[in-house]
Amino acid sequence: MWRSGEPSECCCHARGMDLNEFPETLGARAPNGNDPRIDGLVPSLVLEPEDGAATAEALTLCHQESMGVIPIGGGTRLELGNVPSRLDAYLMTSGLKGIEIDEHIPGDFTMAVRAGTTLGETQRYLKEFRQYVPLDVPHPDEATIGGIFALGEPGQRRRPGARPRDLLLGFEGVLADGTPFKAGGRVVKNVAGYELMKLFVGSAGTLAVMTRAFLRLRALPEEVTTVVIQARRPRAVAAAWRELRNLPLAPEMAVALSPTYAESHGLHEWNLLLRFEGLHEETRGALHDVRQRFDAEVLPDDRNLWDAIRDFPKSDAALVLRGQAAPARTIPLAESWQDGGALIAYPDTGIVYSQTTDPEALSDRRARAEENGAAVVIEKAPLEMKRELDVYGETPGGYEIMRRIKEKLDPKNILSPGRFVGKI
Structure with a gap:
């Protein structure tokens, strides 16, 4: 163990x-x-x-x-x-x-x-x-x-x-x-x-x-706007991203938050955050395009949230994994990893970060990643674990x-x- x-x-x-x-x-x-x-x-x-x-x-x-x-x-x-x-x-x-x-x-x-x-x-x-x-x-x-x-x-x-x-x-x-x-x-x-x-x-x-x-x-940028779309199921997040990724003003940042992570920031369920940067007319137009398609909420003071996402994971995690899947498999990989820990996912690149206090979760996460055609890098793990394996897989x-x-x-x-x- x-x-x-x-x-x-x-x-x-x-x-x-x-x-x-x-x-x-x-x-x-x-x-x-x-x-x-x-x-x-x-x-x-x-x-x-x-x-x-x-x-x-x-x-x-x-x-x-x-x-x-x-x-x-x-x-x-x-x-x-x-x-x-x-x-x-x-x-x-x-x-x-x-x-x-x-x-x-x-x-x-x-x-x-x-x-x-x-x-x-x-x-x-x-x-x-x-x-x-x-x-x-x-x-x-x-x-x-x-x-x-x-x-x-x-x-x-x-x-x-x-x-x-x-x-x-x-x-x-x-x-x-x-x-x-x-x-x-x-x-x-x-x-x-x-x-x-x-x-x-x-x-x-x-x-x-x-x-x-x-x-x-x-x-x-002249203006920065963050919108959030909430969904009960991760597949709805994936569907929203497929529809929004090719807007005239593409999101500068896009990230999906699991319910466990979202709750620590006053949000609920699965969340898709989109950050638009550009001229005033461009960001207003992007917001209009999103709201025409989804029930989206504007986050007025978004810098603290983006900083927290940027610095994820927290230092108290025993095991931190980075999964790399094909972009179309980002959310399915995140869904398969959501039990037992917080995670964030970048749907445009297929990268999923997961943290947990249970280092025993490694074998299960690797198996689920393989099912989604994803590679896994161990970013943090107990020393005795690292000595026995290659963290890059x-x-x-x-x-x-x-x-x-x-x-x-x-x-x-x-x-x-x-x-x-x-x-x-």
């Missing part, structure tokens, strides 16, 4: 390195009580390089000593991924902060930002220019630009054009052996024949460390290509070793 509890402490020691061997610019220190644990593992070395050059120097030294290194930005998603096969050092990007004001070109809707800068700080700066980065990821005041693109998760905005890979014009980074590189965007320079910009997004810190990013921006068809790319770009396997798909 799986039992949740405190992870056991385990310290992996840096291989023959002494703090005095590291230049001051690398910010080398011993870990302290404020540093995170990853699956019970604590390294014996923490590096906080002050810029891109220092990041390259830090990785060069770690590569020479074959040290297992995990890059850390805001630390908001450290529970995601397999148990590291080894951990000798953290590479913190907290020294890589700052918005490059001279590189922000409002008329072109582009900007440059250092990878350790949080999304929240970036949005606050851009608000003065009536612009923003169209990403809504959990805990934006802690999540860093580098971490967001390393994970490649779209957050709430799941329409084409609002995914991380759509918003990254280019970036600068450092490979595992300390080699600096530039990819995409303003400077096109690929390494070893690989398109590093496409490879990096979603690689979970296993291929490179981002130091600087060039981003595509949007204008802030069955090895995908492209695994061999992924393994060969990892071997080519990180032959010593020092970056986030064992954390990714297939325990790469």
